[in-house]
Amino acid sequence: MNEALLEVNNISVSFDGFKAINKLSFSIFEGELRAVIGPNGAGKTTFMDIVTGKTRPDAGEVIWGEKNFSLLNRSESQIAQLGIGRKFQKPTVFEEQSVYDNLLLALENDRQPLSVLFYRRNQSDDAKIEEIAAEIGLADRLERRAGDLSHGQKQWLEIGMLLAQEPRLLLVDEPAAGMTLEERDKTVALLRRAAKTRAVVVVEHDMDFVRKLDCRVTVLHEGSVLAEGSLDHVTENQDVIDVYLGR
Numbered sequence: 001m002n003e004a005l006l007e008v009n010n011i012s013v014s015f016d017g018f019k020a021i022n023k024l025s026f027s028i029f030e031g032e033l034r035a036v037i038g039p040n041g042a043g044k045t046t047f048m049d050i051v052t053g054k055t056r057p058d059a060g061e062v063i064w065g066e067k068n069f070s071l072l073n074r075s076e077s078q079i080a081q082l083g084i085g086r087k088f089q090k091p092t093v094f095e096e097q098s099v100y101d102n103l104l105l106a107l108e109n110d111r112q113p114l115s116v117l118f119y120r121r122n123q124s125d126d127a128k129i130e131e132i133a134a135e136i137g138l139a140d141r142l143e144r145r146a147g148d149l150s151h152g153q154k155q156w157l158e159i160g161m162l163l164a165q166e167p168r169l170l171l172v173d174e175p176a177a178g179m180t181l182e183e184r185d186k187t188v189a190l191l192r193r194a195a196k197t198r199a200v201v202v203v204e205h206d207m208d209f210v211r212k213l214d215c216r217v218t219v220l221h222e223g224s225v226l227a228e229g230s231l232d233h234v235t236e237n238q239d240v241i242d243v244y245l246g247r
C-alpha cells in the first residue's frame, strides 16, 4: 500500500454530550478510491466536516501528507488550498454561466461569476478546461448554460470545478443521489477515472453504487470504524450485518 495521504487518529467529537465521532482512526492512501458507508447518524458527514476544518474535534489528530503535519487549527480555506476538495450533495454551479465559464471560474479560483466577462480566453486555460470537460464527460457541452444541464451533469460539472483546483484528495458526498441509472453508471466511471490521479473518498448510502465503485470500503457506526476491506469482506462481517444491513 502507498503512503498515507490523510490520517485520522483517534478523533472524538461530541455535540451536547452526544458522541458523534468516537475515537475514530483510519487512513486514506495516495491515489486510492475509497467508499465510506454506514447507517444514518454513523458520523460520515461529521468526519468530512472535521477533515475540511468545518468542525474541530475535541480530541485526536488529523494528519495530512508528510508526517506530523496537523490539519487541526487550520481554516477551511487553508485546508482547501492544501489540496482537499469537497463536493457537497447539492450541486452549486453558476446556473447563468456556461459550462466553460464555470470551469474557468474554478480554474481562476474566483467566486464572482461576473468576473468571466473580464477574462480573455487563452490557450492554456482552453487546454486545461477541455481536459477537465473530457474527464467529466461534458466535452460536447462547453458552451451550454449550466442551468440547462441535467441534475447528473450539474454534479459532474461541480466535480470538474473541484478538479480544476487540482486536489490531492477529493471528498464526495452521495454523488449518485437523485441520478438516473445511466447517470449513476457514468458517475462510477468518472470517479474511478478521477481516482487514477488523486485520492477520492466517496460517502455513499447506496450499496449497489458502492459495489460498482469496486474499491476498499470503510464502514462507520456510532462514530467509529466497524469494518474495513472489500465490499464482499465487510458485508460478510456479522457486526456490519447486524447494524447496517439490519438483518
Ligand code: ADP
Residues within 6 Å of the ligand: 015, 016, 019, 020, 038, 039, 040, 041, 042, 043, 044, 045, 046, 047
Ligand atoms: P451521517 O452523515 O453518517 O448520517 P452525521 O455525521 O451527520 O452522520 O451525524 C452523526 C451524529 O451526530 C448524528 O446523531 C447527528 O444527529 C449528530 N450531529 C451531527 N452534527 C450535529 C450538530 N451540529 N449538533 C448536534 N448533533 C449533531
